[in-house]
Amino acid sequence: MIIFNGSASADLAWEVSRKTNLELGKREIKRFPDNEIYVKIQSYVKHEECYVIQSTRSSDDFMELLLLLDALRENKASRVHAIVPYLMYMRQDKQFTEGESVSAKTILKLLNESADSITTVNCHFIDSGEGDFNYHGIVFNNIDAFPEVGLYFKGKLTDPLLIAPDNGSLGRVRKVADLMDCKFNHLKKKRISGDTVEVEAKNLGVSGKDVLILDDIISTGGTIIKAVELIRKEDPKSVNVGCVHGLFLNGVEPFVNALDRVACTNTLPTPASKISVAEAIAKTIRKR
Ligand code: R5P
Secondary structure (H helix, E strand, C coil): CEEEECCCCHHHHHHHHHHHCCEECCEEEEECCCCCEEEEECCCCCCCEEEEECCCCCHHHHHHHHHHHHHHHHCCCCEEEEEECCCCCCCCCCCCCCCCCCHHHHHHHHHHHHCCEEEEECCCCCCCCCEEEEECCEEEEEECCHHHHHHHHHCCCCCEEEEECCHHHHHHHHHHHHHHCCEEEECEEEEEECCEEEEECCCCCCCCCEEEEEEEEECCCHHHHHHHHHHHCCCCCEEEEEEEEECCCCCCHHHHHHCCEEEEECCCCCCCEEECCHHHHHHHHHHC
């Protein structure tokens, strides 16, 4: 078995190869003058089972992933597995209004064509749970990193209260509250546009508490910043934020300045990536 990494997940793939004792395969990735991506597999992969680890923050990351998977098949790898710690385009998993594309289906269909198995971490449209999920006939494996996020904060907060930013996150937050043996509550969120949200709260009971807001993704940061503003009004002891995928489109600094602690996993490498999903990915590989 050999692990390959795309350019978006180099450190994480290295960590996984150390944990699994598997070789990190050699490959060349470069750009043509017009910016098209060139991929060449340099390790001998004939009859080998291969894993490609590549998060997809951009369409180019996704293209690179498809080219790597395809190149492995061209070079006669026995099976090729896609491990996509952050899988983009998962927010649009159905038509919310008539005429819309269903991007989650498009992306998963393409991956399903190119790989013998698909693994991701906290796929956005799965509120809670891990293992195999069937989405429109495409089976993929979902790793739940929320327990790792909970464990990171467990010893750091003395009187924790967990907050879900919306109803959609309640399942995950309930699970982490069990693990941290504490209570939880939730806000009400209404998305006005891609970068504007309205957040409402009533009697959160956060006064004197170490509040931990948990979300799967921080993208623009609008959701969290609004939540923090509301919570601060109720005089908490501390306000902390944990998430799995830190896109931080406006940088990490606004969070570091506004919060007592902010931590996310390394599905996407950021200055706040203090929690590693390498062991969870290694476990998935060992199971095969
Ligand atoms: C939405 O359903 C997600 O769980 C996150 O709350 C959302 O993606 C965060 O986006 P932003 O950081 O742009 O508010």
